[in-house]
Amino acid sequence: MTHLNNLKSINYTIKTALLTIVFSIVSVISFANQPVTSEHTDSAAATVENEHATATHAEGSHEENHGEEKFDANKTIMEHIADAHDWHLFGHTSIHLPVIIYTDKGLETFSSGKFNHGHDAFKGNYTYKLVHEKIKVVNEAGEIDEEASKKVLDFSITKNVATLFIAVIGLLLIFLTVAKGYSKRGIGAPKGLQSWIEPIIIFVRDDIAKPNLGDKYQKFMPYLLTVFFFIWFINVIGLIPFFPGGANVTGNIAVTLVLAVITFLITNFNGNKNYWGHIFTPHVPLWLYPLMIPVEIIGIFTKPFALMIRLFANITAGHILVLSLVCLAFIFKSYAVGAVATPLIVFISAIELLVAFIQAFIFTILSALFIGMAVQEPEHGEEAHH
Amino acid sequence: MTGSIAAIGAGLAAIGAGLGIGRIGGSAMEGMARQPEAANKIQTAMLIAAAFVEAVALFAVVVALLGNGAN
Numbered sequence: 001m002t003h004l005n006n007l008k009s010i011n012y013t014i015k016t017a018l019l020t021i022v023f024s025i026v027s028v029i030s031f032a033n034q035p036v037t038s039e040h041t042d043s044a045a046a047t048v049e050n051e052h053a054t055a056t057h058a059e060g061s062h063e064e065n066h067g068e069e070k071f072d073a074n075k076t077i078m079e080h081i082a083d084a085h086d087w088h089l090f091g092h093t094s095i096h097l098p099v100i101i102y103t104d105k106g107l108e109t110f111s112s113g114k115f116n117h118g119h120d121a122f123k124g125n126y127t128y129k130l131v132h133e134k135i136k137v138v139n140e141a142g143e144i145d146e147e148a149s150k151k152v153l154d155f156s157i158t159k160n161v162a163t164l165f166i167a168v169i170g171l172l173l174i175f176l177t178v179a180k181g182y183s184k185r186g187i188g189a190p191k192g193l194q195s196w197i198e199p200i201i202i203f204v205r206d207d208i209a210k211p212n213l214g215d216k217y218q219k220f221m222p223y224l225l226t227v228f229f230f231i232w233f234i235n236v237i238g239l240i241p242f243f244p245g246g247a248n249v250t251g252n253i254a255v256t257l258v259l260a261v262i263t264f265l266i267t268n269f270n271g272n273k274n275y276w277g278h279i280f281t282p283h284v285p286l287w288l289y290p291l292m293i294p295v296e297i298i299g300i301f302t303k304p305f306a307l308m309i310r311l312f313a314n315i316t317a318g319h320i321l322v323l324s325l326v327c328l329a330f331i332f333k334s335y336a337v338g339a340v341a342t343p344l345i346v347f348i349s350a351i352e353l354l355v356a357f358i359q360a361f362i363f364t365i366l367s368a369l370f371i372g373m374a375v376q377e378p379e380h381g382e383e384a385h386h
Numbered sequence: 387m388t389g390s391i392a393a394i395g396a397g398l399a400a401i402g403a404g405l406g407i408g409r410i411g412g413s414a415m416e417g418m419a420r421q422p423e424a425a426n427k428i429q430t431a432m433l434i435a436a437a438f439v440e441a442v443a444l445f446a447v448v449v450a451l452l453g454n455g456a457n
Contacts, residue, residue, distance in 0.1 A: 207430060306441050313444035362437045365430070 163247035235356030251316035260308035399446030406439035
């Protein structure tokens, strides 16, 4: 039996190692692609003109002015981690995602290509212009009308939204295939995709749900599994710099806010007598109540708030770190710096792959912990105390 | 000027988080060395504690970013 277990764990280790290698190769390829602009200059014998073109090119295809503009690393990074209305593919090619806006004159849909990367204005019910990826209303003189801009509600399929759809489709494909495998073959030895997903599901069940939720874990498994795989998937495709990835979705505070709010709602709707008792009648002397009850009530909100900030800041910080290293070569305009930075970028990206997993794990385990605190029954030892 | 002050703030936050996570990691190593059979449990607890420490540092980084006017 131990022998079998050993074999199993060796098998698992090999699979994990293979997975890591595949992911690292993907990330190496990705980052080999990132400074591809400098290779252009390589072949063009690095004429001064070309260098300027590269520098502006690196600022994203949004800026097409080939003038004598200084490379602004801060601006470049902030542009890259922000949401966008079109999805940059390569060079000056990008996918124009649909714009859906609602104003007091009704709903309007058009392609974001009409904005021509913010250079042109589009005339619909109002005249719209894209300013720093925000849709603003402009008047006849071409000035931004802040009052009217406030009425524009932007429901566009942006890069982040498109990535969310991709994640949903990807996860559905994976999990429907796995579920079909179980309904066809029954509970037995897993096959194909099942063998990859099953250990992770068991890891979520045995290491996250069971220790924190006790025997009520089954009720919350669907949520924990969903949130775990969703965050992990999105984090990993966010690390791919070219087309199907590159969106900083979990580094968008609105996304993490919604995830945290769901945890908040589940925690509080499942809170039992014991949980609310701890908040409104804490086990402290009566004169401390005016102090303790507000603190406990604030505590309900700080937990999901910390969840929100943690995921947002970790992923954003990771993206900023990688982008800063990429920017180094453009700041110094030197191949030597680029050569030194590239292994560093690969190294940081490998760490980011680990962070992508750890953050999904942390979010899930803390959700399980908070839900567990809300549903746990008072222990008998504690009961005897009072 | 605000940028450099925000950078100092982020640096201070990094010092605090470094000390905290260092202590957590060190103690976890010690615990694992003493009781290798409990390594899994210690590791999980270590990650959770590290996440709490890290969150405080990240709050500071977010505040520094906002203070930097980079929004």
